[in-house]
Amino acid sequence: MIKKAILPVAGLGTRFLPASKSIPKEMVTVVDRPAIEYVVKEAVAAGIEQIVLVTHSSKASIENYFDRNFELETTLENKKKFDLLKEITEILPPNVSVISVRQPQPLGLGHAVLCAKDIIGDEDFAVLLPDVLVKNTDADNDLNLMIQRFSLTSAAQIMVEAVPDDLVDQYGIVDVTQAPAEGESSIMQGIVEKPAVGTAPSNLSVVGRYVLPAKIMQLLENTPKGAGNEIQLTDAIAALQKIENVEAYRMKGQTFDCGSKIGYLKAVLHYGIEHPKLGDEFKQLIQALKL
Ligand code: G1P
Secondary structure (H helix, E strand, O other), rough: OOOOEEEOOOOOOOOOOOOOOOOOOOOEEEEEEHHHHHHHHHHHOOOOOOOEEOOOOHHHHHHHHHHOHHHHHHHHOOOOOOOOOOHHHHHOOOOOOEEEEEOOOOHHHHHHHOOHHHHHOOOOOOEOOEEEEEEEEEHHHHHHHHHHHHHHOOOOOEEEOOOOHHHHHOOOOEEEOOOOOOOOOEEEEEEOOOOOOOOOOEEEEEEEEEOOOOHHHHHHHHOOOOOOOOOOOOHHHHHHHOOOOOEEOOOOOEEEEEEOOOHHHHHOOOOOHOOOOEEEEEEEHHHHHHO
């Protein structure tokens, strides 16, 4: 079973400036917690037990968030604020650990994943890109379904969703003979990073959730710079697909691209109205706007 997940968080988040000027974009709050918490919880809900952050020197606040904060805990305890104490000490279940490695240079997503090679060892693993939030019910966690499918077939699983044809140049795009139904996978004929509009093999875009075999690390070591002059994970997956089956998994849930400002606002709206404590009041606020 897949127990390790790589979360590349070293990117500087220029699409999210000025908010990301002095805090990591992953720490920007969606309702009442940082965006990264949603991604980590998605991984944990899929059975992941070790989160590997591939990070940057300016982003220590992400590691701090998942660490204990003794001073804060003692203060809350002394003030008998037990609800808050529970909130901050139970962000992760006890069987889940978060460790980090640095990506010393911004050489691309493929390079970021390769930075975790020694921690991954010979285990198969998941990759979750933290810009995109994937909203599922716990019972229907897409990543979990991908992991189950991987256990069954040993074929790498690449999560995809349909995008408008004029946006294909912003994503990895897969080539499939037959598009899979939601919640299902089908064998890919190819994958290409950010194809020019009009040249894409389909409109099925790579969402940023992957289940990959350990051997992808060796392929990444031999992957030359590609689109954007960066080492692309997509290119290593294309190389893998030439030697064994790789499958596109079509997601059931909903995505929010929190790397973009409008995607972020959409996420706040959706997670806000479903918040167990704030949801009802937040809905009333939206209705009161009478747009
Ligand atoms: C990365 C991947 C791309 C994927 C996208 C999803 O690109 O390289 O294949 O479609 O994430 O958000 P980036 O957005 O980092 O340029």
